[in-house]
Amino acid sequence: MADIDRSLVRALPLFANMQDAELDRLLARATMRRVPMGEAVYEQGQKATQFFLLLHGRLKVTQVTPEGQQIIVRVVHPGDLFGFAQALQRNDYPGTPIAAAESLVICWPNEVWGSFVEQNPHLAVNAMRTIGQRLQEAHTRIREMSTQEVERRVAHAVLRLIEQAGKREPDGVRIDFPLTRQDVAEMTGTTLHTVSRLFSAWESQGIVKGGRQKLLVRDAERLQALADGLGHGP
Amino acid sequence: MADIDRSLVRALPLFANMQDAELDRLLARATMRRVPMGEAVYEQGQKATQFFLLLHGRLKVTQVTPEGQQIIVRVVHPGDLFGFAQALQRNDYPGTPIAAAESLVICWPNEVWGSFVEQNPHLAVNAMRTIGQRLQEAHTRIREMSTQEVERRVAHAVLRLIEQAGKREPDGVRIDFPLTRQDVAEMTGTTLHTVSRLFSAWESQGIVKGGRQKLLVRDAERLQALADGLGHGP
């Protein structure tokens, strides 16, 4: 296995205060893997033997209920660590990360985690913060699902997506990876039908512009207003 | 401030592999605080200056939406750490822990967290695991809210409660702290009315026995069946 070039990861904030030599030592133990669109990096329930860093592309982490219903737990963006179940003392992976677009991931064996954090304590802190944020996000989502109607939840989800994966375009901001209505439904706890209806309604008001696996937000402010609950009346 | 007696915490798994001397040093920096029923340990949004351990009693951690709606994020049981926002690199508390029953908490200033972890690396691992579990729970809850109807969610919530706070009684298992229907509603993302109706229905089937701020589960198996979705036909 050829070594991974340092330049690929040098810019990541995760490694910001790490020496080149240390970084190289870390990368020496890593392998790189291409994940074609639609394929899974690993499967929910599998024994956790590695942890990962997404270099390029986009992953949707799904969980399946015993009945076979699927939900999207989160979206992994470039630069994010994922699958570090071991750090949380689990020995199996809790979800399945599927490539929404052709992706590139770096894989480390679990044993490296120790030296990973030792060599740069900042990394441990970073990982902690990441998990904290993720917990925070989860609670936000729970709160939204408990108290808000579907339209607001979907609006929030879309806003979050353009924040994390938005790409400026002449007449708005585009979500930068293939995203189906079904995906949005699984992120917000609703159905594909309802999402489709909502997008249609929004499109007729000029707020968004849809397309097959595409979404362009033309008027983020009005979308924000919907998310804030200013949809019908005060 | 008088020192806290070591015997109060010695039995906690959290401190299982820690020397008495180390433990004493830790406790020397702590203060103890009684929280009367209905009072908050701290308020959501406050600057986080301390972290806590619940010794005795029961706390409901609530979050309030900008619109004033309330949800219960989780229940803190004796022996649980809580309010360690600092460890997650937040500088304010994300929720408000309210005493559901007269409670006793130990408080440490944030600066201790470092030595807290240093003196017993096992603690760091433990904390990590705790957060991981909490994240896991949050995802479970999201999954339930996305895919399951209200009855199943409430059944699950009740089962979780008797697991964490169940007390055997002659004819069943009682939830060991005052819990209103409103509380259950805020834990499951429904309304007090619906919970009340559900409990009534269950009671008429002999599954539970209700009371003011009380709940006794008489037939956990049938409740589990409901939670598994065997409520209305396979």
Added chain:
DNA sequence: ACCTCTCTTTGCGCCACCGCAAGGACAGCC
């Protein structure tokens, strides 16, 4: 160019659940 597959749109009926509202019950307090 055509075919096929996946994704999307939209209409329609239905039902679980919510919200309102009024009444009842239990516990603590003076």
Added chain:
DNA sequence: GGCTGTCCTTGCGGTGGCGCAAAGAGAGGT
């Protein structure tokens, strides 16, 4: 004992959004 505040119950009507079903529209392959 009566009073007050909190919590619980239950009926009723309205509706958001789900599920079914069927047709339309891109995208990619041969």
